[in-house]
Amino acid sequence: MTQDGREIDMTRGMDESGLGMPGMTMASMSMPGMPTGSLATDTAKAQPTVPQVAQFVRYSGWPELKEALMSGRLKVAMMLAPMVMDLADKGVPVRIVALGHRSGAVIMVNKDSPARDFGDLRGKRIAIPSRFAVDHIFVRRLMREHGLGDRDLTMVEIAPPDMPAALLAGAVDAYATGEPYGAKSEMAGYGRVLYMTRDVWPKYICCVLTVREELIKSDPELVQNLVNHVMSAGQWLDSDPKHRTIAARIASERSIFNQAFELINWVMERPADRVTYGDLRLIRTEFDEMMRLAMNAKIINHPIPYETYVDESFMRRFRPVSISIQ
Amino acid sequence: MKPLRYLPALGIIAVIIALWWVTALGSLIFPTPLAVVKAIAELAREGTLLQHVYASLYRVTIGYLGALALAIPLGSLMGWFPRWFGAVNPVVQILRPISPIAWIPLAILWFGVGDASPTFLIFLATFFPVVVATASGVHLVEQQYVRAARNFGVNGFKLYQRVIFPAALPNIITGMRVGLGVAWLVVVAAEMVAINSGLGYLIIDARNAGSRYDLVVAGMVIIGIIGFGLDAVMRRLESLEEVRWRYGT
Missing domain, CATH: 3.40.190.10 (Periplasmic binding protein-like II)
Structure with a gap:
């Protein structure tokens, strides 16, 4: 056993x-x-x-x-x-x-980002793993809940392992991914969790x-x-x-x-x-x-x-x- | 133009398509040629086909021209001055074999996620073949031309411009042709870096989708056809009078 x-x-x-x-x-x-x-x-x-x-x-x-x-x-x-x-x-x-x-999915922002909720990401750039990823669905759901339309957020597709670096370099304002690539920037000290699925979508x-x-x-x-x-x-x-x-x-x-x-x-x-x-x-x-x-x-x-x-x-x-x- | 000349090539292509068709029947992943043609038609109808082609050609053009602008002068210096060669060649040879894919994280860090990252990756891939070809072209310029020119009092940059560069041009053009091939070859890898257009992106995006392998192969076919066209243009360049002299006689 x-x-x-x-x-x-x-x-x-x-x-x-x-x-x-x-x-x-x-x-x-x-x-x-x-x-x-x-x-x-x-x-x-x-x-x-x-x-x-x-x-x-x-x-x-x-x-x-x-x-x-x-x-x-x-x-x-x-x-x-x-x-x-x-x-x-x-x-x-x-x-x-x-x-x-x-x-197990998260939305990460830079620790100095003024963003407090998803609405603050209006006009910003967010990385998703792919259009076909479930994280994309998570982002869409948050967009709907905060009244953001398609034009209010630019989504770019980046492989999750590259996301922390993209956030650090300022190439994106936020990223959505499955763990542990959110924890990576959080643990390193430059990333901050804006949303976890546990808070808004635990199922x-x-x-x-x-x-x-x-x-x-x-x-x-x-x-x-x-x-x-x-x-x-x-x-x-x-x-x-x-x-x-x-x-x-x-x-x-x-x-x-x-x-x-x-x-x-x-x-x-x-x-x-x-x-x-x-x-x-x-x-x-x-x-x-x-x-x-x-x-x-x-x-x-x-x-x-x-x-x-x-x-x-x-x-x-x-x-x-x-x-x-x- | 004699149409008969093209017959063998067309015959081989026809055989490959026939074999492809037979192999692909009933496969979930490998699409038939018909499915691929339909996928290309779908892209053309949506208007995204030209957008992808344009985006890739744009990045390749900028990356390629940027590489030429740096590689030809550097290669010339390396070919002409042994000290330059000794100093720079090790670095060139160390960096040359590294696939652009390995540079992706650094490209994102330095250039972000717009057009600049893939352009940089194409630049990298193109730069080294052109440096190496230029250096060897300049190095192999026959000394009698140089001596003759010097006897006429031609020196310095004028010597380079009037004698060395033209003499090395056949090699440089060969390097440019290889470089362009490589630039186009790495477009798929380069466009893995976050962007929303390009033929490489089309392939990657279609693979991420559930089951759109018709689009994957459509992207492959379009890349192949454009690559063929680019090479034809470069071969034209090789047959220009200014370049042919060396082969001619």
Whole structure:
């Protein structure tokens, strides 16, 4: 169980701070600082003595991850929810079986910026990971709430790892991204959090556990086991602050996120609900809302029914597993 | 112009398109040639096609001309004065192999997220091939021309202008041709830096979208065709009288 727990914790780690693309400039526009990690269900030959549910593979950018999933080289991935909707709609056999995390996106400004709320960003320049990122949806929602129109804000697309430097250099007035790229400038002292999803949109969904249909058909037990572990690890993470520190330690390893432990831990602790994992259930109304927001942001161009891209059955048959790592 | 001359090239292109079509059938990622043509038509209809082409050509032109303006004088100095060569060449050779992609974070820091960053990356990529070609062109100028000119009392900048530069021009033009090819080659990488237009941006943006690989390949095809056009122009330049003399006789 220890090994199982640890393995899953790796998964968790993945959701947790996202750490998208460490240093990966290629990731173009690529999206969110959010989890670019993914799971290949190569039932791990890496450590033959350890029964692993999945093997963790980090991708350097969303497009690379998406292409690996589309071509079937990858069976399971933590993907951006609107992207999965679009892929399923276009006939790629993928299904969402659980969430990856909730919340975890931030809007950062320079610490000397006079901006106190989103309305103060009128006429300014804000960086987003990509037009297709969920962070873009977050920005759009804040624009609507503060009465900003399309012309009131200039959005530029920058790869999340480059955002802190862009803010420091004054190339942008603010940036929206998934953690830990917000925490990066905050920890370094020149960035200030203007908004966290925890304050205005705590149920925010970004990355979701996505599985190819052939794996669901050929090995439903494996998928069930994976969902059990992912959801249990989420509950484990939110049940005790100590667990978050343990997870940050594991997730910061070179083979996982390859980010400073202090950075991941910052995301885990300040505050503890900056990113949450306790409720990874799929909820239809939330996805329908996300779908409508994605349509407004022109990420998708027509409504996509929930049934097209979700498989709730594994979540319904969820059986908690105990996670026992110290 | 004999149309028959183009037949083999057109034949090869036709075969490649046919193979492409067969390979792409039923693929989720690889679009068919027809889908790509439709995607190009869609861009043209929206009016964004010209916008992307214009944006990329603009950045390439500025970056390229800026590189020429610095690289030809520096290359000339390096080619003519061994001390200059000894002093500058190591730095040139150290910086030359670094991909513009690696410079992206610094480009954002120094030049922000407008047109300047991608232009700088194109400048970097173009600068080194032209420096190296110019230096070697100047270095290889036959000494008899120089001696003859000196005998007639031609010296200093006039010597460079009237003798050395024209003698090195074939090499310089070859370097310029390589440089332009490289400039166009790195446009995709350079346009990863936050901007909202350009053919490189088109490709990157389409990859970020759910499933618009038709646009990705459309961007590739357009870049290829424009690159072909640019090279044709440069080859024209190579066949000018002023440059041909060396090959001619």
